[in-house]
Amino acid sequence: MCGIVGAYSLKDKTKNVYPLIVRGLLDLQHRGQLSAGITSYNPERKRILQTHKKNGKVHEVFEINHRYKSKRLLEDYSGHAAIGHTRYATSGNNEDQLAQPFERPHGRKSKWFSLAFNGNLANYAQLKSGLEEVGYNMTYDSDTEVIMHFLSREVQSHKPWEDLNFKEIFKNLLTDFDGSWNIAFLNADGKMVAVRDPLGLRPMCWGFSKDDVLVFSSESVVLSNLQIEAHDLNPGEMIVVEGEKVTIVPYTAPIPTSYCFFEWIYFGHLASVIDGESTYNVRERIGEGLAKEETLQLEENDWIVVPVPESSYVAGAKYAQVTGIPFVQGLLKNHSVGRTFIDNTNRQYNISLKFTHLKEIIQGKKVILIDDSIVRGTTMKALVTNLKEWSGAKEVHLRIGCPPIKSPCFYGIDFPTIKELYAGANTPNPKDFNADSLKYLSFSGLIGAVNKKQEDLCMACITSK
Template sequence: MSDELNHECGIAALYWLDEPQGPSGPAEKAVVDGDVAPLMPGMLLDLQNRGQLAAGMSSYNKSRVQRLATCKGVGTVTEAFRMSRPAKFAQMLSECAGDACIGHVRYATCGADDERFAQPFERYHGRLWKWFCFAFNGNLANYGSLRDRILARQDYHFALNADTEVIMHSLAYRLRGDRAARLSSVMASLAKDLDGAYNIAFLDGMGRMVIARDPLGFRPLSWAVQGRLFAAASESVALTNMGFDNVRSVEPGQMLVVENGKLKVERFAKPRSKALCFFEWVYFSNVASEIDGRSVYLARSRSGEILAEMEDCQMDDSCIVVPVPDTAKAAADAYAYRMHVPCVEGLIRNRYVGRTFIQPSQSRMRSVRGKYTPLASVLENKRVFLVEDSIVRSTTLKALVGRIRQQGKAREIHVRVACPPIVAPCFYGIDMSTLGELFAPPFLPNRYQGRPSADTLAQMAKSLGVESLRYLTVPDLADCLKMPGSDLCTGCVMGKYPTFWGDKMMRCARANSNSGRQGRTYEQNARPQGAAK
């Protein structure tokens, strides 16, 4: 994706169970003396595509005075854990040694870009069930409302402006009392308050672990067991790369609980209509992952086939298909195969520049200039069919088109997008929460039905500086993912949201856009501490 998006993070968890709960295998055999901490950095590296601002891990070890130990820092996994310095890395693993561990990689969809916001969060307490750490993947649409409600209680205070802190206070409140609360009751109570996307990895001072997926299933979450080793991660690839061969999805509203060294599966919320984020297949997830039984690669490949089926431009020997690396490659390959046109690498990606959609805005444009190099030897005098996975803001795509023309010397550029137009913000974990930043809305009619007209596409193409532009339609998403369209969240492509607060935030986004207010919608609607009620 040239105009890359910021995602909401990734979580991972490991537990060395008291007894085997499945056949043994290579993942279990990689554990030495019951210490699972050395496996966590590798899992987080497999989730690095989901966030590059910070990384961290927390472990449990009942033989350690500091039963919960947390290590985290700003930067990539390698940077945060100082993996390039073997002695420092070994020391960190020694300090975090334990039979249970949770981990996190972060991009900031809420809160600032500094170490205070790195996860897991840890809350110390003298009573073990009140001493906990947790990691969170998602975004709460009702963050501002929950924050205000907590502040209305006596002597509450927020040190950070982030929904993760809201969850921490909410968990702490439900863990109060003189006896350890049932974790299923804690999650059931929490679910009644939270509106939005949330996958949670929780670990307390008693060694209890919870892995939970929100009742609508916005974000993916996978798990597996091999012998005594239990593992969970935001993406299945982090588990298959460890050697797990029976990877399953956590169902929406389901939680995996480890207590007294035993794993059990429970439901903390009643089944509801699903709202799976289609962007996970389109862009965010690793192409080797499977989400709820659907292959990311095959979904992207099918999107390219559909683009070919709708193609109305005549092809000739001067035509080439060029993917925008890397997430558009599967779509471009399938599109080119169907069109009988060569698919070539006309853009070379500098892999040492991070994903610009997962970077803060101030560094996005600086990164894109050094991220792609057009090859004139491939592009010169060609009719280039540039396949992109999505267009969000278009600023970097416009810059890329200019470089393909000027540096690559292409004769024509036709853009094909393996996603419908993004017409509305996301309030569930993708960092596009304002209308003003989006490319498509100014071109679309008020009663847009998910299929851009030929006139609309022509206007968009002119704005981008290309000869033609084609998108998938909203109904095409169900075909790509091989699932009912009703199971998908289509808020960002239709402007209609699956939760009450999603719709409410959309109304706020429109008001903010009309008044010229800047900043993330859900943060703007959180009243500052001390403000009049």
């Protein structure tokens, strides 16, 4: 999972959109914490497209806390158009070189471009082999590099005097790509494109500021914080910006959508509205659903509800409201540590750093522990053990905001093998977590919470279909 953002000043070509991109990437930090970057377009600069990227969180990459370095970046990467990216790796390693955007220099401006990608190509290995067979040198083990080569091939198929037909370019890519792919594209002719894949697996939205800047982003929180009204880019649509002209068109015939439900229950920012559904409201309905499906007798006074920070706060608060049990923030998150689901280096070590236990509040209590999901189970086992052995909880009962995740995801979420998944390799059992009970939200409860038709959602990770 990654985050992409783009900005284009339509009227004022002296406006520097660099600050908008950096601010947008800060709002998308939750979608990727490995690296970040920007490509800006400035026709007054000798290097028309210029890219800055490296590993680190957004504030580190853009030197936000360093007055002089941040000012220098603001000046060096100024431009009235730019795209940005924050990375969570589902393909390739963790080296700096795989930070995005990927820039493809060329002597002709129309063929010199940069791209940022959010998604995952399921047939990446096949596409990579095909390129190598016809003489391509694949430098990185990354699906973004594959996309760059395919895009370059499409762009270079146009004669020098021909305008790029972006609708045809991206339509042609559909014949090769299998997966989820939202793309931000910017070339040295000053043309910008934002593309959402036909299935709609990953979100994308757009809007105009009061001073005529087009902004598009993976999530609406970026636009909301800029006080811009957000509009969803529909699956199979693209935004093309040329000069002062903005065109939003479908580039392929409509097909049934396949929205990823995980966007609402875990990945999405709490302030985002994704394809018409508020992330906050969905998580409230999850908590309400868990409460209505509860089978424990909760009349005694020593029960408390504790959410796992931070994506479960809303669900936990709603569960507590419906059941009448006190809501307690018994676990505090260390914000200098990233999301352990996203950081796939040393999960067990990250978990030990991630949470602070409020022992005085938890001791002697029966804890209803609310979490959005169990993927690998490493976080949960460590949490429950610490709640009992260190914090002195009398009992811990797990309540999980989605059904068991049993199957791999090939479209952009980092659980690729059944063996890595707790419910893929095991029949769920509270004893595996040292818990007193374990209950998942029902399938129908999840559908009701997301408020979408089942056929409009991708739920392969829980249905294996």
